Amino acid sequence: MEPHWLSILPPVTAIILAIWSRQVLVSLFAGIWMGWTILANGNAVIGLRDALEACVNVFKDGGNTKVIIFSAMVGALIALTQRSGGVTGFIDWIFNKDLVKGRKSAGVGTWITGIVVFVESSITSLVVGSIFRPIFDRLHISREKLAYFCDSTAAPVCILIPINGWGAYIMGLLSKQGIDGAFVVLLKSIVFNWYAILALAMVLFVILFDFNIGPMAAAEKRTKEGKLADDDATPLVSDDVLSLNAKENVTPRARNMLWPIATMVIMMPVGLWITGSATLQQQGLFAEASFFDVLSKGSGSTSVFWAVLAAISVAGIMYYVQGIMKVEEIMSLVVKGMGGLMPLAILMVFAFAIGATCKELQTGKYVSEVAKQWLSPKLIPLVLFGVSAFIAFSTGTSWGTFAIMIPIAIPLVETMGANIHLVLGAVLSGGIFGDHCSPISDTTIISSMASGCDHIAHVKTQLPYALLTGAIASFIYLLLGLFFS
Numbered sequence: 504m505e506p507h508w509l510s511i512l513p514p515v516t517a518i519i520l521a522i523w524s525r526q527v528l529v530s531l532f533a534g535i536w537m538g539w540t541i542l543a544n545g546n547a548v549i550g551l552r553d554a555l556e557a558c559v560n561v562f563k564d565g566g567n568t569k570v571i572i573f574s575a576m577v578g579a580l581i582a583l584t585q586r587s588g589g590v591t592g593f594i595d596w597i598f599n600k601d602l603v604k605g606r607k608s609a610g611v612g613t614w615i616t617g618i619v620v621f622v623e624s625s626i627t628s629l630v631v632g633s634i635f636r637p638i639f640d641r642l643h644i645s646r647e648k649l650a651y652f653c654d655s656t657a658a659p660v661c662i663l664i665p666i667n668g669w670g671a672y673i674m675g676l677l678s679k680q681g682i683d684g685a686f687v688v689l690l691k692s693i694v695f696n697w698y699a700i701l702a703l704a705m706v707l708f709v710i711l712f713d714f715n716i717g718p719m720a721a722a723e724k725r726t727k728e729g730k731l732a733d734d735d736a737t738p739l740v741s742d743d744v745l746s747l748n749a750k751e752n753v754t755p756r757a758r759n760m761l762w763p764i765a766t767m768v769i770m771m772p773v774g775l776w777i778t779g780s781a782t783l784q785q786q787g788l789f790a791e792a793s794f795f796d797v798l799s800k801g802s803g804s805t806s807v808f809w810a811v812l813a814a815i816s817v818a819g820i821m822y823y824v825q826g827i828m829k830v831e832e833i834m835s836l837v838v839k840g841m842g843g844l845m846p847l848a849i850l851m852v853f854a855f856a857i858g859a860t861c862k863e864l865q866t867g868k869y870v871s872e873v874a875k876q877w878l879s880p881k882l883i884p885l886v887l888f889g890v891s892a893f894i895a896f897s898t899g900t901s902w903g904t905f906a907i908m909i910p911i912a913i914p915l916v917e918t919m920g921a922n923i924h925l926v927l928g929a930v931l932s933g934g935i936f937g938d939h940c941s942p943i944s945d946t947t948i949i950s951s952m953a954s955g956c957d958h959i960a961h962v963k964t965q966l967p968y969a970l971l972t973g974a975i976a977s978f979i980y981l982l983l984g985l986f987f988s
Contacts, residue, residue: 507869509864510541510866512537513534513537513860513864513866514534514857514861514897514898515897516533517530517857517943518896518897518941520534521962522963528849528853531857532554532853535853535856535860538550538857538860539551539553539554540554554856554860557856557859557860560856560859561852561855561856565804566802566805567804567851569804569805569807569808570855571848572808573625573804574848574851574949575841576811577811577840578840579840580633580767580814580818581840581843582839582843583819583833583836586750586836587749587822588750588755588827589760589818590760592756593757593761594637594638595755595757596757603638605642607710607711610644610709611710612635612638613635616631616634617631617653617656617660621664624657624660624661627656627657627661628654628657628946628949628950631649631652631953632653636649636954640731645719646732646954646955646956647718647956648709648722648723649954649956650951650953650956650961650965651964651968652706653950653953653954654947654950654965655703658901658935658938659699659702659703660699662699662931663699663703665690670686670689673689673909673931674689676906680909680913682923688923691924692923692925692928693928694924695927695928695929695932695983696931696932696935697928697975697976697979697980698888698933698972698973699931701972701975702935702939705971717963717966717967718960719964719965719967722964732957733957733960736960737846738955738957750827753827759821766810766817767810767811770810771806771807772798773806774801774808774810775797777801779796779800780797782800783796819833844952850948854943857898857899858900858943862898866897868907880984883915883921883926883929884921884926884981884984885929885984887908887915887926887930888933888936888976888980889933890933891904891908891929891930891931891933892934892940893937894907895933895935895936895937895941895944896941897937897941899943899945901934901938901944901946902934904934904938905931905934912930913926925983932980936973939969940965940973942959942962947962947965
């Protein structure tokens, strides 16, 4: 299908319908069905057939399958650490050591943890959510706020400290455009990645000044009154998993939570090294490759999958050796935990399917081609930021947005005399902004899951902060365009 204005209808309709109805799964499938109906020239029956096939085809991509499986396996890790007394022991240890003395120190802890764990956005959200969810619950801080912290210290950190899969991916896109020294270009663009910078700054501002606006203020008021969720909320993690109590006659120990979490964090770069080494060896380039070269060739989805699996294995072995659980109980909890995250797995399938539908409709190409027709040199940074944001919002993927926009943006450097670092920073910044706002983004979904939050509640409470941050970034790009043109 040639790029057409109809291509923007399915994703935008799905997003609006999800926010309005709170029925995310139904809304996403409606968007998928609409997209394939458009591709079938208006035949809704064929569109339904193709929509169902698109959902099945999600599993043809090994990376998608691993993301879906590891998302479900997180439920197993949550169940095991809860039942073993690890979560209770960790909370007791935190408060006994006075490491967290109140709401502000808990918030700063999430912010620092999110920055330190920069190897992969999913791992960042999972670690922050796993560690701080029980602490936030005890301090009566809303899970919506935790989800916002998870989301805003995941992708922004990974793109600002690009010694990870994010950096490798962007450098690959730049190299395809004939850019020499892609790593240096990427590093110099960091100072122009204003949404990511401001998103991190906004989180710290919210923490230090207890800055609650819109739906977040209502969520905070509700939680302070002792109510973790609204009556109609549907957390992505089943309450049966989150509410598991420690076994009787088991001494709560912080290490029963911290060691599995540490395993997950450590295994991420190990996985990147193993998969990157294998790739370079196949290409005959391993001997002269640097440490960063090896990591940059690693598979992010495979590494996260291994990291979560290793964490579950370590947890199971620890609890068996300590006599806390037998093998049968460990396996039962693994199954129960994964079962509690089945709604998330289905949601991820639909999110990937609507992304594939948008690709087939060429949504991103249509939007970018429309923007190019009226692009002014002085408005290049602002327009690239806005177009990238809209594509990411509509498709739910920042990486897909980068793949669309970088080949469009880089030629502008030569044809219109634009600053390459500013242009790249605007594109990357816009992709993160749109991805943050989109309810069909995988990072948004994982942040909801990691915090035990209703997904649409997370989207609604985060949106005012994201829009405020995006508005400030837009103004900066307008000024930079006038200054650098």
